[in-house]
Amino acid sequence: MAGVPPRPTARAGRESNLTASRTICAGGSMTATTGRDVRVVCFDVDGTLVRQPEGRTIWQIINAHYHGGDEINRRRFRAFREGLISYPEWVTLDILDWKAHGARRGEIEALIRRELTVVPGARETVAELKRRGYGTAVVSGTLDLVFELLLSDFPFDHVYTNRIFFDEEGRIAGFEPTPYDVEGKADGLARVARDFGVRGESIAFVGDSWNDRAAFRAAGFAVAYHPKDPGLVELADAVVQDGSFERLLDLFPGSEAA
Numbered sequence: 001m002a003g004v005p006p007r008p009t010a011r012a013g014r015e016s017n018l019t020a021s022r023t024i025c026a027g028g029s030m031t032a033t034t035g036r037d038v039r040v041v042c043f044d045v046d047g048t049l050v051r052q053p054e055g056r057t058i059w060q061i062i063n064a065h066y067h068g069g070d071e072i073n074r075r076r077f078r079a080f081r082e083g084l085i086s087y088p089e090w091v092t093l094d095i096l097d098w099k100a101h102g103a104r105r106g107e108i109e110a111l112i113r114r115e116l117t118v119v120p121g122a123r124e125t126v127a128e129l130k131r132r133g134y135g136t137a138v139v140s141g142t143l144d145l146v147f148e149l150l151l152s153d154f155p156f157d158h159v160y161t162n163r164i165f166f167d168e169e170g171r172i173a174g175f176e177p178t179p180y181d182v183e184g185k186a187d188g189l190a191r192v193a194r195d196f197g198v199r200g201e202s203i204a205f206v207g208d209s210w211n212d213r214a215a216f217r218a219a220g221f222a223v224a225y226h227p228k229d230p231g232l233v234e235l236a237d238a239v240v241q242d243g244s245f246e247r248l249l250d251l252f253p254g255s256e257a258a
Helices: 011-016 058-067 071-081 087-100 105-115 122-131 144-151 182-196 210-218 230-235 245-251
Strands: 040-043 135-143 158-166 172-176 203-207 221-225 238-240
Touching: 040 182, 058 071, 058 087, 058 105, 058 135, 071 087, 087 172, 105 144, 122 135, 122 245, 135 144, 135 182, 144 158, 158 182, 182 203, 182 210, 203 210, 210 221, 210 230, 221 230, 221 245, 238 245
Parallel strands: 040 135, 040 203, 135 158, 203 221, 221 238
Antiparallel strands: 158 172
16 A cells, blocks of 8 residues: 555565575476475465456456446556555445446356356365465455355365445445455464464465565565566565466475475
8 A cells, every 4th residue: 555664574584484585487397485384375366266367356357347447447546556545445436336336246246257267276275285284364355255156165264355245135235345455464464373373474475466565575485376566576485477276385395395
């Protein structure tokens, strides 16, 4: 969020937690930084666990549907980055617009199912991380409805997202902006650390976009998965430029580490 001072981060403690910093490159040999002390792996959703062919988030998809294009997305993103609106105000503007357009739960669900798909291998990877003894969590600016429809069978211990509520007829009845997006993702990781009773340095975060930067600064180990933001790559301890989701498992050997 514009004008917000940097938060204390776990980066100062990373030197003791990591092997030499390297990058994963699809199609080549596997070389990877690993986090020796990671106990919890935390994930973003849009662009990380689920994807849309043009790289849109669920917010962009729904706004474009009701406004007939992306101009509203560009205008509100610019207003947010310039500090003209806060994150809760941004969420409020979007959802009240959907409500004004008569949005119903079934229509939004249809958009989610049509536009978003689970990244191949994501479900199996999260399950394997659990088998290896890691805690798992989600800290994301997505809608809880995306999680409910596409990710509810993933073995996550804790999930923090924006929430939207509907009445019995499917009309929007309310919403709750998450405090854990953009700069607030650092607070989200602190919350996850408390949930598991671990230090912040023990939390890994996997994300892909500009709004994950605060989480990358706060995490003990940060992984950029198919990153869309050069600034995120600069903050990452490991980068998966392309290739399968399962390649993340090489970063988290768990109790199977030699």
